[in-house]
Amino acid sequence: MCIGMPMQVLRIEPGHALCQGRGEQRRVNTALVDELQVGDWLLVFLNDARECISAQRAHEVNAALDMVQHAMAGNYDTAAQDDALGFHLPSHMNLQDLHALTGDKQ
Known part of the structure; x- marks a missing residue:
């Protein structure tokens, strides 16, 4: 990959x-x-x-890469990382945010 x-x-x-x-x-x-x-x-x-x-997209990608790096090191606290980075992983989003993320009009 x-x-x-x-x-x-x-x-x-x-x-x-x-x-x-x-x-x-x-x-x-x-x-x-x-x-x-x-x-x-x-x-x-x-x-x-x-x-x-x-620059915003670069920040988002870097934040996601940081999360992967932390998870691989075994020291990832989802809630703390989400708050520090200013966004949530899809697994921690509510239904409305998931629809907005995917472009679903429901």
Whole structure:
């Protein structure tokens, strides 16, 4: 399984960008995304940028990755993590929030 990492563009080069995210810097192939500017956020899979994302979406993905990292380390407290990160996992949402998340009009 390949997991996308949000990375922020630090410098642009022809066909590539130097990006930073989750504590590391990488030279990322940008052939699959539109024109970039320094400060843009990318979702990166195996050193290839697959899409440009908003800063909000980068925060959400990073928060989800943090939850996975905590769970793998065995120190995940669902309620505390949900409150600290500002959103809830679907398994902890009420029915109305689940409908909103999925776009269901019920």
